[in-house]
Amino acid sequence: MSSAVSIVNVDVYIALKKGSFHRMSQACFTSHLKISQKMTKASTFDRKGRATIVDVGRVAGVSDATVSRALNKPETVSAKTRARIEAAIAETGYVPNPLAKAMVSGRTYTIGALVPTLNHSIFSKFLHALESDLSDQGYNLVVAVTDADRDREVEKAKKLLAMGVEGLIVSGLSHNADLLREAARFAVPLIATSYYEPSAPLPTIGYDNKIVATQALAHLTALGHRRIAVAHGPVAGNDRTRSRIDALADPGEGASLTFYETTLDYAGGAAVVDRLEGPYSALLCLSDVLAVGALFQLRSLGKRVPEDISLMGFDDLDASQFTVPPLSTVRLPIQDMGRVTARAVCDFLDSGSPIAPRLLEAQVIARASTGAVPLAPGASDNPRGS
Amino acid sequence: MSSAVSIVNVDVYIALKKGSFHRMSQACFTSHLKISQKMTKASTFDRKGRATIVDVGRVAGVSDATVSRALNKPETVSAKTRARIEAAIAETGYVPNPLAKAMVSGRTYTIGALVPTLNHSIFSKFLHALESDLSDQGYNLVVAVTDADRDREVEKAKKLLAMGVEGLIVSGLSHNADLLREAARFAVPLIATSYYEPSAPLPTIGYDNKIVATQALAHLTALGHRRIAVAHGPVAGNDRTRSRIDALADPGEGASLTFYETTLDYAGGAAVVDRLEGPYSALLCLSDVLAVGALFQLRSLGKRVPEDISLMGFDDLDASQFTVPPLSTVRLPIQDMGRVTARAVCDFLDSGSPIAPRLLEAQVIARASTGAVPLAPGASDNPRGS
DNA sequence: CTGTTAGCGCATTCAA
DNA sequence: TTGAATGCGCTAACAG
Numbered sequence: 063m064s065s066a067v068s069i070v071n072v073d074v075y076i077a078l079k080k081g082s083f084h085r086m087s088q089a090c091f092t093s094h095l096k097i098s099q100k101m102t103k104a105s106t107f108d109r110k111g112r113a114t115i116v117d118v119g120r121v122a123g124v125s126d127a128t129v130s131r132a133l134n135k136p137e138t139v140s141a142k143t144r145a146r147i148e149a150a151i152a153e154t155g156y157v158p159n160p161l162a163k164a165m166v167s168g169r170t171y172t173i174g175a176l177v178p179t180l181n182h183s184i185f186s187k188f189l190h191a192l193e194s195d196l197s198d199q200g201y202n203l204v205v206a207v208t209d210a211d212r213d214r215e216v217e218k219a220k221k222l223l224a225m226g227v228e229g230l231i232v233s234g235l236s237h238n239a240d241l242l243r244e245a246a247r248f249a250v251p252l253i254a255t256s257y258y259e260p261s262a263p264l265p266t267i268g269y270d271n272k273i274v275a276t277q278a279l280a281h282l283t284a285l286g287h288r289r290i291a292v293a294h295g296p297v298a299g300n301d302r303t304r305s306r307i308d309a310l311a312d313p314g315e316g317a318s319l320t321f322y323e324t325t326l327d328y329a330g331g332a333a334v335v336d337r338l339e340g341p342y343s344a345l346l347c348l349s350d351v352l353a354v355g356a357l358f359q360l361r362s363l364g365k366r367v368p369e370d371i372s373l374m375g376f377d378d379l380d381a382s383q384f385t386v387p388p389l390s391t392v393r394l395p396i397q398d399m400g401r402v403t404a405r406a407v408c409d410f411l412d413s414g415s416p417i418a419p420r421l422l423e424a425q426v427i428a429r430a431s432t433g434a435v436p437l438a439p440g441a442s443d444n445p446r447g448s
Numbered sequence: 449m450s451s452a453v454s455i456v457n458v459d460v461y462i463a464l465k466k467g468s469f470h471r472m473s474q475a476c477f478t479s480h481l482k483i484s485q486k487m488t489k490a491s492t493f494d495r496k497g498r499a500t501i502v503d504v505g506r507v508a509g510v511s512d513a514t515v516s517r518a519l520n521k522p523e524t525v526s527a528k529t530r531a532r533i534e535a536a537i538a539e540t541g542y543v544p545n546p547l548a549k550a551m552v553s554g555r556t557y558t559i560g561a562l563v564p565t566l567n568h569s570i571f572s573k574f575l576h577a578l579e580s581d582l583s584d585q586g587y588n589l590v591v592a593v594t595d596a597d598r599d600r601e602v603e604k605a606k607k608l609l610a611m612g613v614e615g616l617i618v619s620g621l622s623h624n625a626d627l628l629r630e631a632a633r634f635a636v637p638l639i640a641t642s643y644y645e646p647s648a649p650l651p652t653i654g655y656d657n658k659i660v661a662t663q664a665l666a667h668l669t670a671l672g673h674r675r676i677a678v679a680h681g682p683v684a685g686n687d688r689t690r691s692r693i694d695a696l697a698d699p700g701e702g703a704s705l706t707f708y709e710t711t712l713d714y715a716g717g718a719a720v721v722d723r724l725e726g727p728y729s730a731l732l733c734l735s736d737v738l739a740v741g742a743l744f745q746l747r748s749l750g751k752r753v754p755e756d757i758s759l760m761g762f763d764d765l766d767a768s769q770f771t772v773p774p775l776s777t778v779r780l781p782i783q784d785m786g787r788v789t790a791r792a793v794c795d796f797l798d799s800g801s802p803i804a805p806r807l808l809e810a811q812v813i814a815r816a817s818t819g820a821v822p823l824a825p826g827a828s829d830n831p832r833g834s
Numbered sequence: 835c836t837g838t839t840a841g842c843g844c845a846t847t848c849a850a
Numbered sequence: 851t852t853g854a855a856t857g858c859g860c861t862a863a864c865a866g
Contacts, residue, residue: 114859125837130861140835157633160612162859165551166842172611180576183569190566193593202611204590207579225558225588226546247543328770355770362772384714384741386748500843511853516845526851548843552858
């Protein structure tokens, strides 16, 4: 418990167990480790706990400005004083105060992201990619979940702005007007993702939901499908879904689509299968989650995919390639979106490059869940059976 | 484009398109909106862009200290001056500088979380819950992805600490020793999650992986299963998996377990099915992802679940209840973990309450993928078929 | 190469 | 109830 190797761990533990150690100073932690014998010299550097740049200067026998230089532009300070300063830093266990630095520089190197949920892998993956790239560029990512509530979104945006984020990333185009206003008040860039709409009042980085929906439909019509059921999640508050549906409004090619709204989860997909009416040769789900749910239900009803009905999804979840049969779908450029968004904000912040709207392309992934429509028209009947 | 209602949006857009507007001041945004006619009075409050508390004071004809009070302790300032100050605030478009505030208070109200990945829903859900609760208590969440790399974890931890997080949350118990050291240097609490181990050098909040594994096994043995295959992800660097396996080392009840390591994805689960040797009556997957992958593969091989082989998972993913058959699994207390962790850090930070290790209970969810072992011993043969 | 002087924007003593 | 003064920790002038 008190062996040399674990002494730091022990300190941590003690610090956590004792409530009174709240803002416990680093000096407390290390003093008895290495500098107890020198405490006499470094007499007053435990003023309020943490050692400051001034304390380091005092110990090293130089001014605080010199210490600051040694830290930021080492080449502008002589080798020997630099050495003394380093020694003093080690001795005092000095650790720079990020707040003071941020205060004077006016920069926090922090970007805020507002996502509707973290339970949907689309958003998690986006954040994963976003964080990776932001991190590479020296930025931190603060995330806030909005639960798809516009008012909550504004609230959380305010909190993020109040903590000093230098950029704000949101999903989709539907937002409370205050969001724009607040971003403007704090003069931070605001970027909308999962959407491409160059005429929007803020820069968008994402895919064009209309194009994407059209791509999916084209895949099905190319296979000969004309009577197609379309399953989608709630339209309210989800502009992405709305766009996809709009794009499908006039399918052309003599195709006829019927829309089924449902909840955006596996159960919702399964439920649509039960509600299906009419002889559809294909079911297009505007989300893989729905498609997987539908697939399970179809199979448990004894329907064969794609022989009895073709099934197509949207997103390309990890699971989609492992279903039986593997799911045809449209792969959304989520990773790219994270990367491109990160680059855009950083470029703007670092060098002032304007943030331009950016269209990312989705890709139809044709797998085994979609097949040619049977030769005899109307050969596939109501999947509900009879 | 220049209608009154969209003027703010337009401003934002312009600001974003023009790189030179980088640190554009709030004053620029609002001045031409409402206070242009009063600019004469508020002569010098656009020093470096943003209006400060001093500017507000000047406009209101009071001192900065009074403005500060009006903002923080409104009751200590007379109604009339308060009104004047509020007017001045609106006029100048003053917005408090979070950095200065943080600087003097020494607080950032920011918690950092280090997760191995955001692609696994377990971690996303944890963060979702964590963020919700932190947010309720007035804290912000910074997330960093480590890709399960201990060195990267330390690196990112340093960045988080350097930006001023007041608490650090990590996953599991395996960490680079520097992590503990750094947390101690900055005197911030460090909490390990997804794990319960009261003897650890840092507080743990989570489930006991050994107990959980035992619960799962118990479910199977209670159904009569004795020869059981266990599929699990890579052990290297994953102490949770390690613990679960350890707990299964001595199964008792005359059970005999065989372990199959594979990749932690759907394909990995499917692959295990192909590698299975010997007459197992049950396949226990230490992760639902593996179980779902295995399920698809079993079905495409024509094996019936649970008639031919029982299948059990671990995690309780959203998808698990919708597979065919629905997957028996162990539901991990992920949401609770987020909540409890958030509360623990906040309580510590707000009132100094010590952070105590906390055991959360998992729950066996018995669904249709597990059934009693067939009466005739050895009735189920090699799932690979012959 | 280094020390001195000034703030950054705010909150918090102390007097008045 | 309010104002003046002081300091948080650090960086950025400007001298020396």
